[in-house]
Amino acid sequence: MGAARQLYVKRSDLVTLDEARENKKIHMQNGESFTVFKGELIATNQDGYQMVIPQSQKDKYVPVELEELSPYEALMAKGYAEMGNINREISEAFNHVENEAETATTDLITGAYND
Template structure:
């Protein structure tokens, strides 16, 4: 296996880039083919589609720093935990308000005026 490829982003996709060393015929998953010219960069997106990027446009492809996947999942878990706590507090407030409203309604219907 080769080295891990760096990821880059353009306006549409995350891509990996590698320099084309010699003219090569590239075949895409959709059945299309094209000639990749030596000196250009070959971009491969997450769908396996490939296209060439002239070197003068490489500046438009900033490198994406790797995200430690464990920390991403930890942050998501913490976010869900926080939202769960907020939802529980909101549900308790609503439940208490409903109970208070039912009690006041029952007292009003029973003729108790000193609420």
């Protein structure tokens, strides 16, 4: 038997899970858009990137309880959560503008503005 192995976690693997309240598009880290349907889970990492998690996979995500952390760790976790929310807001604003740009481009190409 050797020494215990050290475990590591990448920051990008920490996510918040939110259930979609309506059908909407999210923009993935690789630049693709994906439709999320009402009831599906949207996982958002600390950098604001989103992905869809099937409800059947929810049990593979272990919630982190802030009560188990030291006061310093709880403060840090709260700060990361707040920063994640800010990143998500920025990401959602960017995605909205990108969708508007796609619509405007489509209208220009199809001649919708030439009427």
